Amino acid sequence: MSSEQIAEALREAATELGADDIRFRLDRPKDARHGDLASNVALTLSSRLRRPPRDIAEEIKTRLESVAGVDRVEVAGPGFLNVFLEGAAAGEVLRRIRVLGGRYGRNDAGAERRVMVEFVSANPTGPLHLGHGRQAALGDAIATLLEWSGWQVHREFYFNDAGGQIARLAQSVRARYRQQLGHDEAIPDGGYHGDYVSEIARALIDEAGNRYENDSSEAALEAMRGHAVRLLRREQEVDLAAFGVHFDEYYPESRLYSDGCVARTVRDLDGTGLTYRKDGADWLRTSEFGDQKDRVMVKRDGSPTYFLPDVAYHVTKWERDFTEVINVQGSDHHSTVDRVRAGLQALGLPAGYPEYLLHQMVTVEKGGEEVKFSKRAGSYTTLAELVAEVGADVARYFFLMRRPEAHLTFDLDLALDQSDKNPVYKVKYAHARVCRLFELARKRGWAEVPPDADIALLDAPMERELINQLREFPAFLRRAATGRAPHVICDYLEKTAGLVNSWYQAGHPTRSPEQAALVDDEALRNARLTLADAARIVLRNGLQVLGIEAPERMVRDE
């Protein structure tokens, strides 16, 4: 019995009553007394059909009761339909989960269409910080959620390897370089002060000696720029790999210039008649498309603003045939959203392209105090330092467990805790505990659990609740994907892990051995192990979506 079958019956009933294309909820009620599944369909139909919701509910009830597997239906409260399933029908989902295994939870909503998720996109001016970490976790999880929803996903990292910030980095490297060769030299205003700049300078001495000691030419600065960008890009990739995040493509801003894309974009924008010259600069009428004000494309000194390559870059996304694009960015960039979209609309791209997911920033707390434990970066905490401290899985989970648009306080005390208080460990332990059951079953020489165990034997309320929870995984996954909201999966996994732990504990050998999974009664044992196996699959699939390992046994760090 899947909820889809019930949903279909509800839709048919609505059609008979004269309402097509309806929206309603069909989910697991919070209170088990409200059945295995509950729907508000009669309430939503009420205003449309101009009839009291309870009358509508009564009619639908009669229809639902004839559906195979439905034990009984109750009309409750203002007109809710509470569906109680027969034991075997309720547990049927366990069989399906075991058949689908690692595919349980997937859907084909994306129909194999292409989508690009652009995320991290850190400039190579320093090591990745915690905001990048949150973004890496978010972007990767959203990408995976979309893959599970049937999309072909392209993960892309855009980086700015030219322009003012990079020039300041190169100047900072030159200052450190000359310092290390004994000169009195100051970091320029707006330059970079972190220790890593000195490391880059040292590496340059190792590589090129004092070749640039008294060379103030553009070519020398260009060499330092290239050197610094190379090292920092490599470091970022190493950090991302340690975090378990991999990209399909790294797209450098410089390519937009070298292949003429920026120049072409300028021509195309000029061709729209929406550009004009004012105060010696070239402007675009972005205010025609909802931007707060018009924007400068080319500065008085003849150089482009960031706006121009940004528009050009998004044009390449469109031309590369990505009509669906999600940009994951920090909310400190939200001012660019309207102007980039406006620039693209001027060129005839659809309004609302691309989609943006803006996330809030991250702070770390230990003992209730904010900490900034960076040694290398100077003013901020790096992702690498955090991962070294708590591990990639914990960091990922903590970055994902809050809504993107909410500020994230990273509780380092909780992150370092290895008990079930730590939500990551709670979920991992639940998975490992269940795996342990199968290990013991094998040791005792019990055969593999057959696919057709008598699931109706799972009649304890706790078991029914767990079954209903496992049934909901695909719905949560769908909701997390469409809402770009991985935290929905975190909430789901914590709830599921809690139920698994309770169920496991209920079979405690000294308290109620008759409730244990590993009982001598073969039929009962197989029924319970069927539930355990389904739970194991759901926990593992959920963790996999988040990019977190599902261990078969836990090894404690001392």
Next chain:
RNA sequence: GCGCCCGUAGCUCAGCUGGAUAGAGCAUCGGCCUUCUAAGCCGAGGGUCCCAGGUUCGAGUCCUGGCGGGCGUACCA
């Protein structure tokens, strides 16, 4: 000033297209170990859902106006 985001238990936060008695974790308090690993489980207390109006059968959720916090508001990126 203007724009976006946030305001829910002591703390950190969930709460999907408006639905039943507003939930979870942490913290606090009280129980439970000769174990399918207690790295755990069971239970309890704890709420002006920031405030004030409005919309309706029904508002934490939608609308309007305030208050408080964050981030933006460049010929920086």
